[in-house]
Amino acid sequence: MSTIRNLFRSIQVIHRFRRALISTYQRKRYGLKHAHRTCFFGGKVSVCNDLQAAEYSYIGPGCALGPQVEIGRYVMLGPGVSVVGSDHCFDQVGKPIIFSGRPSTVPKTIFCDDSWCGCNAIVMAGVTVGRGAIVAAGAVVTRDVEPYSIVGGVPAVKIGQRFQRAEDEAAHDEMLNGPVSDGQFADPMGHN
Numbered sequence: 001m002s003t004i005r006n007l008f009r010s011i012q013v014i015h016r017f018r019r020a021l022i023s024t025y026q027r028k029r030y031g032l033k034h035a036h037r038t039c040f041f042g043g044k045v046s047v048c049n050d051l052q053a054a055e056y057s058y059i060g061p062g063c064a065l066g067p068q069v070e071i072g073r074y075v076m077l078g079p080g081v082s083v084v085g086s087d088h089c090f091d092q093v094g095k096p097i098i099f100s101g102r103p104s105t106v107p108k109t110i111f112c113d114d115s116w117c118g119c120n121a122i123v124m125a126g127v128t129v130g131r132g133a134i135v136a137a138g139a140v141v142t143r144d145v146e147p148y149s150i151v152g153g154v155p156a157v158k159i160g161q162r163f164q165r166a167e168d169e170a171a172h173d174e175m176l177n178g179p180v181s182d183g184q185f186a187d188p189m190g191h192n
Helices: 002-029 166-177
Strands: 069-071 083-085 110-113 122-123 150-153 157-161
Touching: none
Parallel strands: 069 110, 083 122
Antiparallel strands: 150 157
16 A cells, blocks of 8 residues: 555655756746746647736636736636726827727736636736636626635626635635645546
């Protein structure tokens, strides 16, 4: 039995080492100076080099993140999540939008600690997705999402609450306010 445990631990060490190498390559490839070494990209993405990503954040394949995006600890962005909007001037009379340029400042979009955005969710620039919140797949988020709420739809509306008791939220907050937990990412579905 101890041989099997040792083999399992060795495989975990190799898996973590491989993930660390890939993460380092990805940060260099995208020119990210503000992405933590444990931030991981699940495949090709389109991100601005001002992206700020904290510990154990995950950005799924096909994500398109515009400028001024900040991602907290343990955040998961599923495949195809996009942060869009506020990137073209559209109010110049007598000038087509395509020739009107871009605004000088773009509002900051924030994904707070332990939030999760499902596949192909669209988040408008300047929105804050609250701590521990969940955005359903395909949702279009046009305004801030309350902590620990679950939103879905077009436009996204509250459809549930992650925890049913205030004590559970408080306990989860206590964990999130503490030191970073070292854990193992879930393997992609269909892979053993």
